[in-house]
Structure formats: structure tokens, C-alpha cells
Amino acid sequence: MTIPALMPVYPRCGFRPVRGEGCYLFAEDGTKALDMAGGIAVNALGHGHPALVEAIATQAATLMHVSNLYGSPHQERLAQRLVDATFADTVFFTNSGVEAVECAIKTARRFHYAEGNPQRNTLICFNSAFHGRTLGAISATNQAKMRDGFEPLLPGFKYAPFNDLDAALALIDETTAGFMVEPIQGEGGVSVGTDAFLKGLRAACDEHGLMLIFDEVQCGYGRTGTFFYHEQVGIAPDIMSVAKGIGGGFPLGACLATERAAKGMVAGTHGSTYGGNPLAMAAAEAVLDVIEGPGFLDEVTRIGERLRGALEQMIPNHDHLFHEVRGKGLMLGLKLKSDARAFVGFLRDEHQLLTVSAGDNVVRLLPPLTIGEAEIAECIEKLSEAARVYVPASDD
Numbered sequence: 001m002t003i004p005a006l007m008p009v010y011p012r013c014g015f016r017p018v019r020g021e022g023c024y025l026f027a028e029d030g031t032k033a034l035d036m037a038g039g040i041a042v043n044a045l046g047h048g049h050p051a052l053v054e055a056i057a058t059q060a061a062t063l064m065h066v067s068n069l070y071g072s073p074h075q076e077r078l079a080q081r082l083v084d085a086t087f088a089d090t091v092f093f094t095n096s097g098v099e100a101v102e103c104a105i106k107t108a109r110r111f112h113y114a115e116g117n118p119q120r121n122t123l124i125c126f127n128s129a130f131h132g133r134t135l136g137a138i139s140a141t142n143q144a145k146m147r148d149g150f151e152p153l154l155p156g157f158k159y160a161p162f163n164d165l166d167a168a169l170a171l172i173d174e175t176t177a178g179f180m181v182e183p184i185q186g187e188g189g190v191s192v193g194t195d196a197f198l199k200g201l202r203a204a205c206d207e208h209g210l211m212l213i214f215d216e217v218q219c220g221y222g223r224t225g226t227f228f229y230h231e232q233v234g235i236a237p238d239i240m241s242v243a244k245g246i247g248g249g250f251p252l253g254a255c256l257a258t259e260r261a262a263k264g265m266v267a268g269t270h271g272s273t274y275g276g277n278p279l280a281m282a283a284a285e286a287v288l289d290v291i292e293g294p295g296f297l298d299e300v301t302r303i304g305e306r307l308r309g310a311l312e313q314m315i316p317n318h319d320h321l322f323h324e325v326r327g328k329g330l331m332l333g334l335k336l337k338s339d340a341r342a343f344v345g346f347l348r349d350e351h352q353l354l355t356v357s358a359g360d361n362v363v364r365l366l367p368p369l370t371i372g373e374a375e376i377a378e379c380i381e382k383l384s385e386a387a388r389v390y391v392p393a394s395d396d
Contacts, residue, residue: 020047023375033352038366041218044245046368052248052286059282074281087236088256093276096253097217097243098132103255104239108177108211110264122175126162128188165200178211183229186218189360190326190333202235212237221245222291224329225301250283304329310380318387333362338392353382
């Protein structure tokens with residue numbers, strides 16, 4: 001047998017973490033690394049946060065799973081908190097971000113079906129988008145690296161250049177159900193949607209009776225300094241997919257929607273065996289307690305500006321390697337003039353700094369939202385030291 005027991009779909013590196021503490025991960029060989037990846041924006045409270053650990057342990061000893069055949073005070077309580085804090089009127093809980101995206105797609109299509117317009121089933125999406133890896137989610141992106149070999153893909157999706165409002169509006173026809181967009185593209189290169197672009201999509205949906213879906217799986221849940229990024233733009237979607245930080249490391253996602261958008265999602269139209277289980281709800285409430293605490297999001301904004309400022313000050317000293325800083329809050333991208341993946345590996349292996357690569361030769365910095373000044377200084381020191389000695393491959 002040549003295939004390993006663990007299906008080899010990830011190009012895993014040699015760093016093998018077995019323990020976490022705050023903003024640090026410890027490998028099985030004892031190596032300590034500063035975690036500026038945060039589980040790809042998942043570990044919002046860092047590793048081993050006492051409130052999250054206690055909530056999970058207490059709930060695990062009480063009740064972990066019962067299925068959605070029964071009433072759920074745990075789901076009802078968290079759903080009400082999210083409704084009270086957002087644009088939404090209703091919430092469906094999932095186990096992951098891509099499940100939340102699938103629910104969002106179904107909700108948008110079902111809305112038009114309920115309105116008597118079943119022909120309105122096409123979503124306009126955007127180049128370089130990443131919505132997950134189910135067949136539905138890869139059908140919603142034009143990235144060949146995720147689509148190749150999985151055809152036939154699902155019909156009902158069109159693609160426009162990101163931040164090109166005119167191109168997006170030109171795709172509207174009698175089959176259009178709405179738009180699905182990441183307000184900040186994460187995997188696509190930490191590209192921020194302009195206010196004019198996002199507001200233009202909102203206006204078009206209002207004008208044509210379409211659904212606006214925001215995928216805030218990565219940029220939401222406090223990551224950019226507000227609970228969700230669209231708040232900074234001054235608009236709201238009709239439907240939104242949420243995950244990553246919502247559980248602080250516990251698998252959880254959610255699809256949020258207005259009452260109007262969810263009019264077609266009646267009994268029997270959607271479901272999940274594990275979605276919204278009591279253990280996930282306990283974890284999510286613990287995370288929300290911290291995020292909603294006094295001054296927490298203000299501190300994310302402040303420390304994010306501190307990190308961004310330090311990165312921008314560093315670039316002129318290494319302008320042979322770095323090009324610019326992108327992003328908002330603690331969702332930042334450092335665009336390189338050479339291969340980002342190679343530099344991410346160099347940072348990890350030689351300087352014990354964990355980051356994440358993205359499209360367009362961008363290194364993502366997605367640390368815990370609880371990161372402090374000392375860790376910021378350590379990150380910049382490690383980046384600077386690495387940049388001084390790094391030699392890009394000759395074919396970059």
C-alpha cells in the first residue's frame with residue numbers, strides 16, 4: 001500500500017503542533033512558534049482561552065448532542081443574541097463555513113421560488129473568490145485549481161471581476177437571483193471590496209429585487225474591528241455566511257438572513273444532523289461573551305492599526321521583497337514581489353513564525369484577536385530578520 005492512512009489532499013508541512021497557549025503553538029518536538037495564522041482566522045481567542053475551555057468542558061459533561069428533532073434552548077439563545085447584534089432576523093447553524101455558504105445559496109434560490117420566480121436561480125459571483133470546497137462552493141468560483149477534475153459543476157453561477165461594479169451589473173438578466181461576494185477576499189489575496197463596489201451591489205439588489213449574500217466567514221466575527229465588516233461600509237446583506245471565529249476553534253458555522261430573504265426556508269427545506277449541537281452552542285456563547293465585552297472590538301481596531309503601521313514602516317527597509325500591506329483590522333496581507341508560499345515556509349521553518357499564503361503572492365496575518373503588543377513586536381522582528389536573509393528562488 002502506497003497511499004497513507006490519512007488521505008493526502010493537504011501538502012502538509014513538517015511543523016506538527018500538539019499544544020497551544022495564547023498566541024503560541026508547540027510542536028511535538030518542543031518547537032515553539034508564534035501563531036500569526038490563527039487556524040486561518042479561526043482561533044479568535046487564541047489557544048486555551050480559559051472561558052472557552054471551561055464552557056466546552058462544562059457542556060461536554062452535561063449534554064453534547066441530541067439532534068434537531070427536539071426543541072433547542074441552546075440554539076434559540078445563541079440565535080437570539082446574533083439577531084439582536086446583526087441585521088438578521090433568523091439563523092441556521094451549521095458545522096462549517098462551506099455549509100453556511102450552501103445554506104445561503106439555497107436560501108437565495110428558495111426566496112425566488114417562494115416569490116413565484118423559479119427561473120431566478122443564478123448567482124453572480126466574483127473572480128478569485130473562495131467560498132469553500134463542496135461542489136456548490138467550487139461552482140461559485142472561477143479558480144481552476146479548485147474546479148479542475150470535478151466537472152460537471154453545478155449550473156447557476158456567473159463570474160465578474162472583483163471590485164468591477166459595471167461588469168457585475170452587466171451580468172444581470174431574467175435568471176439572476178442575486179450576488180454572492182466576500183467583502184474582503186481572503187484566499188484570493190486579502191483584497192478589500194471598495195465601498196462604491198459593495199454599495200453598488202446593494203443598490204442593484206434593491207432595484208431589481210435580488211438577494212445580496214455576503215460571505216463573511218473569514219472577515220467577520222470581529223476580525224476587522226467591527227462585529228462584521230459590512231458595518232464599516234454602512235450597508236447590510238440579505239443573507240450572510242459566518243464561521244471560523246464564531247466557535248473559537250470548535251467547528252461551527254451559521255447562515256444569517258432577514259425574514260424576507262428566508263421566506264422560502266420552511267420545514268423540510270434544509271437540515272443538519274450535528275448543526276447547532278449543545279456543545280457548539282456553548283463554545284459560541286463563550287466566544288460571543290468575550291467579543292461583546294467592553295472595549296474588545298475597539299482593542300482589535302487599535303492593535304490592528306498597530307500591526308499595520310509596523311508592517312508599513314518595515315516595507316521600505318526590505319522593498320526588494322515586500323510591495324504593500326492590504327486588509328483591515330487583524331485580517332492583513334503582505335504582498336510580496338516573489339513567491340509568497342516559499343516565504344511562508346521560510347518564516348515557519350527558519351524563524352518559527354506561522355503565517356498563511358494567499359493568492360496574488362500575499363502572506364496573510366490572521367492572529368488571535370487577543371494578540372498583544374509584545375507579540376506584535378516579536379512578529380515584526382521575525383519578519384524583518386527573515387527578510388534580511390531570505391533569497392527568493394531565481395525563477396520567481
